[in-house]
Amino acid sequence: MVVGFVGGVLWVIFRPEPDVWTDDAYVRVHYATIAPRVSGHVAAVPVDDDDVVRAGDVLAQLDSHDFETAVAAAEAQVERDQAQSGDIGANIERQPALIDQAAAEVDAARARLAFAEADARRYDNLAATGAGTGQQRQQSDTTLKAAQAALRGAQAQLEANRRQLEVLKKQKSASDATTKGDQARLEQAKLNLGYTRILAPIDGMVGQRSVQVGNVVSPGATLMTVVPLREVYINANYREVDLIHMRTGQPVTIHVDAYDITLRGRVNAIPAASGASFAPIAPNNATGNFTKIVQRLPVRVDLEPDQPLAKLLRVGLSVETTVHTGLEDVVAEQAHDRRAVTGR
Incomplete structure (x- = not known):
């Protein structure tokens, strides 16, 4: 009985887990930074923070005389x-x-x-x-x-x-x-x-407005941002040891802490580099004592369409993601496939 109990505990601890979970995940989006292409005096700003705009809407008007x-x-x-x-x-x-x-x-x-x-x-x-x-x-x-x-x-x-x-x-x-x-x-x-009429390049929500009527602006100066909330995605930072069965297209369950809701997603691709690789100060382990640290890779998860609750997502919210890998043998598949099975 003792041997059986110990064997069961060890099986529960060390058995392969088809579902890979992390709470190191956040809502992200590629937003548009709005900046003038010519210098001038700001005559009007018809939008404010959190306004929903359409592509082509006027965000700011410079004096055109x-x-x-x-x-x-x-x-x-x-x-x-x-x-x-x-x-x-x-x-x-x-x-x-x-x-x-x-x-x-x-x-x-x-x-x-x-x-x-x-x-x-x-x-x-x-x-x-x-x-x-x-x-x-x-x-x-x-x-x-x-x-x-x-x-x-x-x-x-x-x-x-x-x-x-x-x-x-x-x-x-x-x-x-x-x-x-x-x-x-x-x-x-x-x-x-x-160019004196500064237009919204995409549909989205206005954020970080920093311009006011009467300001004198120069080319390239950030006036505001437009966040396309319909194009948000999830950056899930998984440990490198969690990627053994992970590949593109696998289903993902996304739990949103803020609203206590669950959404569906798909693995977009396994990233090209770890988060530390793009850090302003890259780690250097070439000298001194070395301590191995498991790296994390920001796996992109795209939301599946036709989910009304996805409109509640805001950039920066923390979420929990679970990738259902099905214990796929990614290594064996890549050995017999010329395509990159972990990339698009």
């Missing part, structure tokens, strides 16, 4: 750029006609030069025979030189008009680039104006 002025100035600059670009474009369209006109002037100068050359030869012949006067010969030579100069001038004007077309095209490219740059600045000015 300076930003409206910036938008108006940027619009005026873009309009001026577009007018300059249009003027250059009109000159480009007109330039071929000027080139044709200069080409016609070259043709006319060539015709006058041909006549002047023929006239000069005629007076040269007359002078050789004594029929012409010296004055007429000098006049014909002068007319010939003037015609030659006029041809060179017309040709130079034609070349200048052709080169001017290239110059105008370059100016048009530069003007278009300037317009694009000013349009980008206009878009940024409009974005900055839109």
Whole structure:
């Protein structure tokens, strides 16, 4: 009888336990920190702590007058750029006609030069025979030189008009680039104006409001937080020796101390590292006497849907969790499975 009693006690103490329990568990959530993207004077704060907001609701309004002025100035600059670009474009369209006109002037100068050359030869012949006067010969030579100069001038004007077309095209490219740059600045000015309305990025409850009307805020300064209570989960800190039969997807019973209620959940995944691994001051056991301490890993437990009582949960509440492992042989399963059976 004594042996049987001792054996029963030892069985109760050392038998494998399919349900793994811990009270080192808390409600957690990934909340959104609300901060402005531009600096400015706070004109209105229509929400307060614990208000329920929807995505897109206005959480704070900055004074927008300076930003409206910036938008108006940027619009005026873009309009001026577009007018300059249009003027250059009109000159480009007109330039071929000027080139044709200069080409016609070259043709006319060539015709006058041909006549002047023929006239000069005629007076040269007359002078050789004594029929012409010296004055007429000098006049014909002068007319010939003037015609030659006029041809060179017309040709130079034609070349200048052709080169001017290239110059105008370059100016048009530069003007278009300037317009694009000013349009980008206009878009940024409009974005900055839109940033004066600070909106809720997600559905949730407002918390940690620290902003008041009249404050001057800067980019990145925390104004409040929005906590998505529908997305809460449980961080259950289990000892590493409790993970031998634990894997992703196992059912979890969650007892909430605050309301004395029980909820259902599922193991999301076994974490990549223990809590101590991410501590600001990591433990260092490389020197001195060493005492082995069993580590704890924050196992994430997701709540199952369609549980009305889950709406009572608040971030930071302590809970008790029991993972029903069914004594699954995780080691043997992982040995024959290429996937990570303890991860997603």
